[in-house]
Amino acid sequence: MQITEHIHALKIPFQVHVNAATALDRFVYVYLIYGRKIYLIDTGVAGTEQTIFEYIKQTGRDPAEISLMILTHSHPDHIGAARAIKDLAGCSTAAHASEIPWIEDIELQYIERTVPGFHSLVGGSLEVDQVLKDGDIITLEDDLELQVYHTPGHSSGSISLMLLPDKALFSGDVVPLPGDIPIYDDIFTSLDSLKKLEAIEEIRVMLSAWDEPRKNQDAYNTIDAGLKYLQNIHEVVINNAAAYSALSEPRWCRSILEKLGIPGAAANPLVGRSFKSHLNLLSDPPGSSRSN
Numbered sequence: 001m002q003i004t005e006h007i008h009a010l011k012i013p014f015q016v017h018v019n020a021a022t023a024l025d026r027f028v029y030v031y032l033i034y035g036r037k038i039y040l041i042d043t044g045v046a047g048t049e050q051t052i053f054e055y056i057k058q059t060g061r062d063p064a065e066i067s068l069m070i071l072t073h074s075h076p077d078h079i080g081a082a083r084a085i086k087d088l089a090g091c092s093t094a095a096h097a098s099e100i101p102w103i104e105d106i107e108l109q110y111i112e113r114t115v116p117g118f119h120s121l122v123g124g125s126l127e128v129d130q131v132l133k134d135g136d137i138i139t140l141e142d143d144l145e146l147q148v149y150h151t152p153g154h155s156s157g158s159i160s161l162m163l164l165p166d167k168a169l170f171s172g173d174v175v176p177l178p179g180d181i182p183i184y185d186d187i188f189t190s191l192d193s194l195k196k197l198e199a200i201e202e203i204r205v206m207l208s209a210w211d212e213p214r215k216n217q218d219a220y221n222t223i224d225a226g227l228k229y230l231q232n233i234h235e236v237v238i239n240n241a242a243a244y245s246a247l248s249e250p251r252w253c254r255s256i257l258e259k260l261g262i263p264g265a266a267a268n269p270l271v272g273r274s275f276k277s278h279l280n281l282l283s284d285p286p287g288s289s290r291s292n
C-alpha cells in the first residue's frame with residue numbers, strides 16, 4: 001500500500017506461540033522508502049523477506065535495489081527477517097548503539113529478554129554497519145533525508161525517524177495504544193520520548209509499527225492518547241506499589257492489568273518488567289533530576 005510519494009507500507013501478520021496450545025495473533029508494519037534505491041524501516045519476523053521481495057517485484061522494482069535497512073530497535077518482530085534480507089540483497093544495516101548487542105547476538109537477546117517462540121520469530125544475528133544517534137541526518141539520496149530521534153523507553157535504543165520531504169514520522173513501537181498490553185523497559189524515558197515526538201512540528205503522517213497510518217492532527221492526538229495511557233498506568237501502579245511486596249510478581253502484575261481493564265491472563269514477564277519500571281521512582285535518590 002502506497003502511503004506518501006516515497007513510502008509504501010506492508011502489514012505483516014504473525015503468531016506468537018505462547019505455549020504448545022496457545023498462539024497469539026499479532027501484526028507488525030514494515031515500511032519501504034522508494035527512491036532511486038530502496039530503503040527499509042524494520043523487517044518483520046523471520047520469513048517476511050518473501051513478502052517484501054514479492055511486493056517490490058509487484059511494484060516493478062527489484063529486491064537487489066534494497067541498499068539500507070534501518071532497525072528502529074532490536075525486538076523479534078522488527079529484526080526477524082533482517083539477516084535473510086542482508087544475505088539476499090547485500091544491503092547494509094543501521095541501528096542505535098544500545099540495540100546493537102541484541103541484533104548482533106540474538107542468543108544474548110533471548111537470554112536477557114525471553115519472548116515466547118523467539119527462535120521462530122528471528123532468522124539470525126547480523127552485523128550492524130552504521131551506528132545512529134539522536135540528531136543524525138541520514139542522507140539516503142540528494143533529496144531524500146531521514147532525521148533520527150532517539151526515543152528510548154520501549155527499549156533503551158528505540159529510535160523514531162522523520163522522512164523530511166514527506167514529513168512522515170516512523171515511530172516504531174514508541175507510541176503505546178490505549179488498552180494494548182503495556183510493553184516498555186522504562187516508564188520515565190517513555191514519557192519523555194512521547195513528549196519529544198509531540199513537540200515535532202508538522203508531522204503529516206505518523207507510521208507506527210503497530211497502528212494504521214495517522215495523518216496530521218490525528219498523529220498528535222494518537223501520541224497524546226499514548227501519553228495519557230502511560231500516565232494512567234503510572235497512577236495505578238504507584239497506588240498499588242505496596243501490594244508488590246505482598247503479592248508474588250505474577251499476581252501483582254495480573255491485579256494491575258485488571259485495574260487497567262485488561263484481562264489478567266495477559267500477564268507475562270515482559271508486562272511485569274514494564275510495571276516494575278514505575279517503582280524505580282520510589283528508589284530515586286533525593287535531588288534526582290527526574291520530574292515526571
Ligand SMILES: [Zn+2]
Nearest residue numbers: 073075154173
Ligand atoms: Zn518492540
